Amino acid sequence: MKSLNFNNKWILVTGASSGLGYEMARQLAYQHKANLIIAARRADKLNQLKAELEQQAGVQVKVVVADLSVQADIDRLISLSLEGQELYAAILNAGITYFGPHIEMPEGDFERILQTNVISVVRITTQLVKHFEIAGKESGVMIVSSMAALYPPPYQAVYAGTKAFVMNFINALQYELKNKQLSLTVYAPGGIATEMTEGEKFNELKAWLMPVEQAAKEGIAALQSRKYNHIPGLLNRVGSKFMKLLPKSFIVGQLGKTYQKSLDKLK
Numbered sequence: 001m002k003s004l005n006f007n008n009k010w011i012l013v014t015g016a017s018s019g020l021g022y023e024m025a026r027q028l029a030y031q032h033k034a035n036l037i038i039a040a041r042r043a044d045k046l047n048q049l050k051a052e053l054e055q056q057a058g059v060q061v062k063v064v065v066a067d068l069s070v071q072a073d074i075d076r077l078i079s080l081s082l083e084g085q086e087l088y089a090a091i092l093n094a095g096i097t098y099f100g101p102h103i104e105m106p107e108g109d110f111e112r113i114l115q116t117n118v119i120s121v122v123r124i125t126t127q128l129v130k131h132f133e134i135a136g137k138e139s140g141v142m143i144v145s146s147m148a149a150l151y152p153p154p155y156q157a158v159y160a161g162t163k164a165f166v167m168n169f170i171n172a173l174q175y176e177l178k179n180k181q182l183s184l185t186v187y188a189p190g191g192i193a194t195e196m197t198e199g200e201k202f203n204e205l206k207a208w209l210m211p212v213e214q215a216a217k218e219g220i221a222a223l224q225s226r227k228y229n230h231i232p233g234l235l236n237r238v239g240s241k242f243m244k245l246l247p248k249s250f251i252v253g254q255l256g257k258t259y260q261k262s263l264d265k266l267k
């Protein structure tokens with residue numbers, strides 16, 4: 001399948017107000033000259049990014065302020081993405097976690113995580129795939145999952161479950177595509193230095209975090225080259241192969257010890 005070419009094409013990036021989504025949006029604009037539809041809840045951050053990219057990268061940027069845990073906002077984002085310009089690709093990156101003992105998770109967090117990480121992804125992907133199947137043109141969709149889908153970290157049990165859901169959903173759906181110019185990619189990073197991992201709770205893991213610029217670069221390349229599943233970082237990829245040789249309970253136990261150490265230090 002021919003690689004995607006983002007030059008002067010419209011790409012949707014969700015969760016573009018910070019972290020990986022923000023950095024992918026910047027790289028897509030500066031390095032690939034892509035026009036962008038950027039979505040998240042924080043209007044100020046999105047509008048700042050729009051102003052910067054339009055002035056300095058010379059691309060067009062459309063802002064959609066949307067809370068992806070809310071059905072009406074998901075529907076509005078889908079409509080605005082498919083109307084007014086020809087959408088070429090999408091990166092569904094918005095995501096949240098809860099880090100702490102599962103039974104202490106605040107009321108409502110489970111539903112919010114499920115809505116944001118799973119329900120919005122399935123709803124948006126479904127409508128985009130329907131659109132791209134009918135259009136029959138060159139296109140690509142990338143979902144940001146996580147290595148947590150493969151090796152679920154304790155104290156982020158719900159998050160790990162959501163990331164495994166989207167990975168399996170996209171991997172299975174890819175087979176059903178009739179448009180041979182459409183690809184679905186799952187991007188599964190290990191830890192990245194972003195707002196998600198910046199609190200003290202992640203202190204024990206800070207040394208393992210990938211710079212967000214590298215994670216963004218590899219993500220864009222994975223979408224562009226239409227990878228099926230991609231884990232960024234050679235160490236993560238080799239580690240992941242090696243970990244397959246060990247019992248999953250052992251790996252999860254090691255992750256649990258590291259995360260527990262971080263949590264214990266906060267007591």
Ligand SMILES: NC(=O)c1ccc[n+]([C@@H]2O[C@H](COP(=O)([O-])OP(=O)(O)OC[C@H]3O[C@@H](n4cnc5c(N)ncnc54)[C@H](OP(=O)(O)O)[C@@H]3O)[C@@H](O)[C@H]2O)c1
Pocket residue numbers: 014015016017018019020021022039040041042043045066067068069093094095096116144145146147188189190191192193194195196197
């Ligand atoms: N950081 C890591 O170690 C790591 C590792 C593997 C995978 N990932 C995945 O990478 C993706 C990006 O995370 P990140 O690390 O870049 O974290 P981040 O800096 O916290 O960014 C999360 C983005 O998602 C948006 N978002 C959150 N809830 C939303 C909602 N209800 N509606 C709309 N947008 C929402 C946030 O924007 P607003 O707050 O403005 O809405 C923000 O732009 C996530 O899917 C995450 O699971 C992260």
